[in-house]
Amino acid sequence: MRTKQxxxxxxxxxxxxxxxxxxxxxxxxxxxxxxxxxxxxDHFTFGCEEYISTKETAILxxxxxxxxxxxxxxxxGEEFKINGIxxxxxxxxxxxxxxxxxxIFAEEKWLISGDFKLQKDDTCKQYEIVKTDxxxxxxxxxxxxxxxxxxxxIANDISKWITNSPEKTSLLFCYSLGKAQRLLNEIxxxxxKGNIYSHDSIHKMNNSYRxxxxxxxxxxxxxxxxxxxxxxxxxxxxxxxxxxxxxxNFKNIQTxxxxxxxxxxxxxxxxxxxxxxxxxxxxxxDGILEVVKKSEAKNVFFHHGDSEAISKYLVEKESINVLxxxx
Amino acid sequence: MSLKKFxxxxxxxxxxxxxxxxxxxxxxxxxxxxxxxxxxxxxLLTGKSNKRFISGRYLKNLFSQIYEYPQxxxxxxxxxxxxxxxxITLLLKNKTTSxxxxxxxxxxNELLSKTIPDxxxxxxxxxxxxxxxxxxxxxxxxHLIFNKILTGTFRVGVSIGLIxxxxxxxxxxxxxxxxxxxxxxFKPSIDxxxxxxxxxxxxxxxxxxxxxxxxxxxxxxxxxxxxxxxxQFEWKYDxxxxxxxxxxxxxxxxxxxxxxxxxxxPELVExxxxxxxxxxxxxxxxxxxxxxxxxxxxxxxxxxxxRKSPNxxxxxxxxxxxxxxxxxxxxxxxxxxxxxxxxxVELEKYFSKWQNKTENNISNIFKICDLxxxxxxxxxxTYKEKSRENNxxxxxxxxxxxIYSSGRKKGIWxxxxxxxxxxxxxxxxxxxxxxxxxxxxxDYSFALWxxxxxxxxxxxxxxxxxxxxxxxxxxIRKNTIEKFGPVRSLKPEMVFEISxxxxxxxxxxxxxxxxxxxxxxxxxxxxxxxxxxxxxxAYELMKKIS
Numbered sequence: 001m002r003t004k005q006x007x008x009x010x011x012x013x014x015x016x017x018x019x020x021x022x023x024x025x026x027x028x029x030x031x032x033x034x035x036x037x038x039x040x041x042d043h044f045t046f047g048c049e050e051y052i053s054t055k056e057t058a059i060l061x062x063x064x065x066x067x068x069x070x071x072x073x074x075x076x077g078e079e080f081k082i083n084g085i086x087x088x089x090x091x092x093x094x095x096x097x098x099x100x101x102x103x104i105f106a107e108e109k110w111l112i113s114g115d116f117k118l119q120k121d122d123t124c125k126q127y128e129i130v131k132t133d134x135x136x137x138x139x140x141x142x143x144x145x146x147x148x149x150x151x152x153x154i155a156n157d158i159s160k161w162i163t164n165s166p167e168k169t170s171l172l173f174c175y176s177l178g179k180a181q182r183l184l185n186e187i188x189x190x191x192x193k194g195n196i197y198s199h200d201s202i203h204k205m206n207n208s209y210r211x212x213x214x215x216x217x218x219x220x221x222x223x224x225x226x227x228x229x230x231x232x233x234x235x236x237x238x239x240x241x242x243x244x245x246x247x248x249n250f251k252n253i254q255t256x257x258x259x260x261x262x263x264x265x266x267x268x269x270x271x272x273x274x275x276x277x278x279x280x281x282x283x284x285x286d287g288i289l290e291v292v293k294k295s296e297a298k299n300v301f302f303h304h305g306d307s308e309a310i311s312k313y314l315v316e317k318e319s320i321n322v323l324x325x326x327x
Numbered sequence: 328m329s330l331k332k333f334x335x336x337x338x339x340x341x342x343x344x345x346x347x348x349x350x351x352x353x354x355x356x357x358x359x360x361x362x363x364x365x366x367x368x369x370x371l372l373t374g375k376s377n378k379r380f381i382s383g384r385y386l387k388n389l390f391s392q393i394y395e396y397p398q399x400x401x402x403x404x405x406x407x408x409x410x411x412x413x414x415i416t417l418l419l420k421n422k423t424t425s426x427x428x429x430x431x432x433x434x435x436n437e438l439l440s441k442t443i444p445d446x447x448x449x450x451x452x453x454x455x456x457x458x459x460x461x462x463x464x465x466x467x468x469x470h471l472i473f474n475k476i477l478t479g480t481f482r483v484g485v486s487i488g489l490i491x492x493x494x495x496x497x498x499x500x501x502x503x504x505x506x507x508x509x510x511x512x513f514k515p516s517i518d519x520x521x522x523x524x525x526x527x528x529x530x531x532x533x534x535x536x537x538x539x540x541x542x543x544x545x546x547x548x549x550x551x552x553x554x555x556x557x558x559q560f561e562w563k564y565d566x567x568x569x570x571x572x573x574x575x576x577x578x579x580x581x582x583x584x585x586x587x588x589x590x591x592x593p594e595l596v597e598x599x600x601x602x603x604x605x606x607x608x609x610x611x612x613x614x615x616x617x618x619x620x621x622x623x624x625x626x627x628x629x630x631x632x633x634r635k636s637p638n639x640x641x642x643x644x645x646x647x648x649x650x651x652x653x654x655x656x657x658x659x660x661x662x663x664x665x666x667x668x669x670x671x672v673e674l675e676k677y678f679s680k681w682q683n684k685t686e687n688n689i690s691n692i693f694k695i696c697d698l699x700x701x702x703x704x705x706x707x708x709t710y711k712e713k714s715r716e717n718n719x720x721x722x723x724x725x726x727x728x729x730i731y732s733s734g735r736k737k738g739i740w741x742x743x744x745x746x747x748x749x750x751x752x753x754x755x756x757x758x759x760x761x762x763x764x765x766x767x768x769x770d771y772s773f774a775l776w777x778x779x780x781x782x783x784x785x786x787x788x789x790x791x792x793x794x795x796x797x798x799x800x801x802x803i804r805k806n807t808i809e810k811f812g813p814v815r816s817l818k819p820e821m822v823f824e825i826s827x828x829x830x831x832x833x834x835x836x837x838x839x840x841x842x843x844x845x846x847x848x849x850x851x852x853x854x855x856x857x858x859x860x861x862x863x864x865a866y867e868l869m870k871k872i873s
Contacts, residue, residue: 144396145404145417263417265341266409266765270793275342286421309403316397 011325021082037114038098054089056097063208092116093127094281095178113137118287123181123214135297142310146284154279155186169230174258176201176238181209188217195233197222329364329434340483353493364435366520372485379479383411390415409765412474430464498524506539537570537581539733543740560699562719565625566613574605590635601687607656615648621717651695663731721745747826750860754821757803759813768803776861784838790847824849830869
């Protein structure tokens with residue numbers, strides 16, 4: 001077996017790093033060269049000399065940071081070379097533009113899953129099965145208690161939740177990039193036909209999605225609306241606004257949070273929202289196992305989340321070689 | 328269809344915070360369901376059924392066995408979820424593939440009066456098979472309710488008060504009446520529901536039932552501005568609050584938790600039945616030290632509570648007494664609307680009559696509470712401080728003009744408890760919480776110094792705010808020395824002020840002491856571990872008190 005230093009990709013200062021290419025993946029501090037899997041802020045940091053991502057990720061990032069950052073873009077599946085290593089992006093199904101990243105060097109394949117999901121989502125490209133020797137997978141929801149319902153079932157639950165309280169204003173909290181657009185897409189196919197408002201941060205992302213050719217239902221930007229106009233309608237807001245004085249702008253509200261964590265009753269109760277809808281842009285337990293299997297990886301690493309249980313399970317039940325990065 | 332409706336009701340009640348909305352949802356449910364199902368719903372929601380048909384552990388083992396699932400994986404999931412019934416419900420999501428959902432039309436009544444009780448009649452093998460069958464035939468949405476009832480853990484954020492209010496609103500009858508009807512042994516049946524919603528109030532059928540208890544509030548500063556003469560003072564005993572009722576010759580003993588406990592205290596029932604008058608008394612049941620005329624510790628009373636039909640030697644070993652505070656009804660006359668000081672006159676009058684006229688001597692099992700007469704508020708404080716000497720928890724202060732209404736009514740009765748005892752201790756272990764606290768480290772163990780060593784002396788899990796819990800949880804994860812299953816041993820660094828009610832010698836504990844009701848009262852971030860108290864300090868505290 002090789003030592004950790006000899007792996008093509010390893011953990012360095014808490015980030016994924018490839019020595020041979022001198023390139024970082026989603027680094028959390030400024031570096032020379034950074035591959036960005038997708039445009040969520042916990043995967044991006046300011047101050048890198050050069051960023052490399054898919055075209056969609058680059059557009060979303062530029063819209064979000066409003067800063068002149070230097071991003072080199074590639075299409076999905078398009079191979080490029082850095083120091084003799086072939087690198088390519090592949091759809092990961094997490095949000096628009098999100099990608100897995102494959103490295104090929106001396107006939108050895110490495111795949112970084114990025115954040116991914118297998119579930120249906122019409123607002124981004126479906127997860128692509130990529131074969132690999134080494135897989136570095138996320139496992140945010142790496143326990144078998146996580147099993148997602150179909151997103152149209154959740155959308156119908158949301159629709160019922162709003163229409164059952166016509167005298168209320170329904171505030172649905174969700175991440176402004178990705179989750180919000182997916183929810184809008186799903187909710188527009190339900191029986192709920194009332195007005196949908198969205199916070200500026202979500203409104204902006206909706207526009208970017210539309211410019212990139214994704215059909216997103218029209219929403220009204222939430223400004224100083226009269227309270228009675230909001231009765232019976234849905235308002236999408238980012239979770240950061242759930243605490244503090246912002247909610248005082250509304251009267252007679254009910255609140256909900258859309259997140260995979262909401263499948264657990266204790267977390268639902270503790271969250272402080274009236275209701276939780278368990279919908280996630282990450283893979284559930286079965287999703288992770290399926291990707292491990294279909295990728296045909298002989299060696300698997302996990303990062304993001306508690307990987308103890310899934311590692312032990314794969315070793316015991318599936319005889320997969322699970323490796324650990326020293327941190 | 329009704330299990331579906333109940334399942335929706337459960338979901339709604341679980342996700343609604345506003346009391347008024349909960350009442351509306353309940354009213355709507357009661358209006359749209361069969362009386363028998365309503366009756367069961369009330370039974371479940373008020374927590375009257377906590378019968379455990381199988382244990383959570385059994386349920387987890389069974390799942391592991393049927394679906395060849397590693398036990399350790401289920402245990403890991405449990406740490407995140409904190410409830411066996413819910414863990415299994417979540418794990419079942421991808422296991423029950425049968426399309427044959429024969430049980431999709433099962434009613435709540437059928438499930439509770441037949442399906443589930445039938446399970447407990449089976450032998451183990453049949454039982455396991457039957458549970459598997461039900462899992463496969465029951466629609467996924469009902470699994471949680473089924474598993475929770477099976478394991479006796481069905482709970483939802485609804486109080487009896489809320490059910491009372493909804494029914495009261497439903498039929499436009501005073502809450503007191505409904506509360507009265509809901510007390511005691513509510514047996515789910517069409518009759519019990521019809522009785523509950525009966526618009527005609529029949530005194531006769533309410534005969535054995537207690538009045539809703541009137542409870543005291545925590546002391547408020549504003550009462551110190553009033554004249555001491557406006558109040559009646561009693562010791563606050565640490566026993567079981569009860570109503571002792573004798574109507575039409577029958578005696579019933581009701582706890583505040585609405586349990587009829589005649590069977591546990593037969594000697595009291597027997598003695599009281601010799602009294603000629605009918606009455607309702609509000610008071611406290613205690614195990615009594617007749618020599619010193621003070622109460623024994625609550626732990627002795629515990630030896631009596633759960634024992635039905637105790638034999639003579641138990642009765643002698645743990646002698647009980649009923650101390651009456653108040654007279655609520657006398658010979659069919661409800662006197663709750665009379666002011667307290669006048670009720671007290673009645674109570675004393677009847678007590679002396681009973682003492683003199685009853686053939687059997689009742690004073691060795693029944694007395695009325697002594698009143699205390701502080702001359703001013705500082706004097707009241709002195710009495711309060713003395714309360715440990717006679718094994719009471721402090722004082723109860725009652726407005727002399729108060730009528731006996733129900734619930735925790737503000738501004739008439741107060742409890743004035745002795746200040747708790749406190750020690751500063753070091754956090755050394757943490758364990759994952761369950762239920763609402765699942766996935767967080769919320770159960771803590773604390774230690775005191777003995778020479779250079781930290782010795783565990785108490786465990787506590789209440790007292791921190793949610794924000795503090797989250798902050799401490801983060802710290803715990805970063806400062807773990809070792810993990811033993813769900814328990815982590817921690818770097819000794821954090822000091823907490825621990826308050827408790829009682830401290831005594833215990834051979835079972837390594838520290839040699841045991842404390843009652845330990846709880847965290849302050850996170851002493853200002854203190855270093857060397858500032859924490861030692862076992863010696865604890866012994867001194869113990870000496871000071873006894």
